[in-house]
Amino acid sequence: MEFVSGLPKGIYAGQTRIEHPQAISTTKINLTGFNLALHVNDDAQRVQQHRMFLLNQFSEFGVSKLTWLTQTHSTICHTINEQIPFVALEGDGLVTQRKGHALMMMTADCLPVVLGNAEGTEVANLHAGWRGLANGIIENTVTEMQSSPTWAWLGAAISQPCFEVGEEVKSAFCGKYPELEPAFLAGQKEGKYQADLYAIARFILNRLGIETVLGGDQCSYRQANEFFSHRRDSKTGRMATFVFIQ
Numbered sequence: 001m002e003f004v005s006g007l008p009k010g011i012y013a014g015q016t017r018i019e020h021p022q023a024i025s026t027t028k029i030n031l032t033g034f035n036l037a038l039h040v041n042d043d044a045q046r047v048q049q050h051r052m053f054l055l056n057q058f059s060e061f062g063v064s065k066l067t068w069l070t071q072t073h074s075t076i077c078h079t080i081n082e083q084i085p086f087v088a089l090e091g092d093g094l095v096t097q098r099k100g101h102a103l104m105m106m107t108a109d110c111l112p113v114v115l116g117n118a119e120g121t122e123v124a125n126l127h128a129g130w131r132g133l134a135n136g137i138i139e140n141t142v143t144e145m146q147s148s149p150t151w152a153w154l155g156a157a158i159s160q161p162c163f164e165v166g167e168e169v170k171s172a173f174c175g176k177y178p179e180l181e182p183a184f185l186a187g188q189k190e191g192k193y194q195a196d197l198y199a200i201a202r203f204i205l206n207r208l209g210i211e212t213v214l215g216g217d218q219c220s221y222r223q224a225n226e227f228f229s230h231r232r233d234s235k236t237g238r239m240a241t242f243v244f245i246q
Contacts, residue, residue: 001057004153006214008120012061013243015112015155017226022053033228035237037106039070042237054240055102061246062100069094071106071127075137077144093126093141102244108228109163109220111197112155112241113138115210117147123243124149128201130165134172138204151212152205155241156227159219160185160196163231167191173200 004013020034024046031042036054038047055066067080070090077093080101094103103125105112110129116122126132126141142149160183170184170193183200184193198216205213220227220239228236 010120010246013114015241016239030235036240037238063102064100066102068104073129073131075135075140077141095124095144097122099245102242105241106238108230108238109158111157114153114243115149118150122147125243142208152210153214154216156218156220157197158221160194162221163195164192165195
């Protein structure tokens with residue numbers, strides 16, 4: 001487990017990998033590795049054991065709770081501090097000011113975005129596929145925060161050469177922000193484009209005044225030994241991106 005460097009003191013963020021010493025073997029085809037999702041036809045007990053291992057690992061830093069969402073490619077963001085729900089809420093963004101509370105997002109090509117303020121007193125974690133990015137999940141999460149985020153970290157997502165989309169996706173962004181034209185390169189087929197999720201996210205974050213944007217230099221599709229990818233393997237697990245305040 002590697003933590004992101006360059007964050008404010010007491011803030012820890014990172015992303016799990018397929019390979020993990022505590023990954024439990026499974027009889028499910030195409031679901032090997034350290035899967036953390038309950039919705040991909042994996043054994044629920046196995047997934048919960050993986051999640052409990054993460055909690056135990058994070059407990060060394062004072063973490064006492066992991067919060068997961070039922071992710072729906074929405075723009076819904078929740079602030080969770082003292083009242084932490086037992087049943088997973090639906091949404092794609094989480095905010096907390098509570099120490100020892102890890103916010104978790106699952107991905108397998110979509111873009112995880114972690115946010116925080118300079119003082120290290122508030123963090124957020126969000127799941128951004130193209131629909132979430134186009135509809136405003138980053139903007140909604142920033143609005144939900146009590147303070148102004150000053151930094152962001154972009155976890156592993158599918159890179160531009162591997163992410164072919166249709167005209168409707170390009171129009172969803174460029175109709176709103178003409179400046180995003182360079183984020184879409186012509187694809188091999190007519191009417192197809194290669195979309196750069198990282199560039200789109202950086203543009204939106206910069207517009208919101210967040211100038212320090214870390215990460216965004218990996219590819220979930222190409223790095224098959226490290227990351228799950230839904231486009232590469234339709235039946236696959238999910239990584240988890242995390243952030244917490246110690």
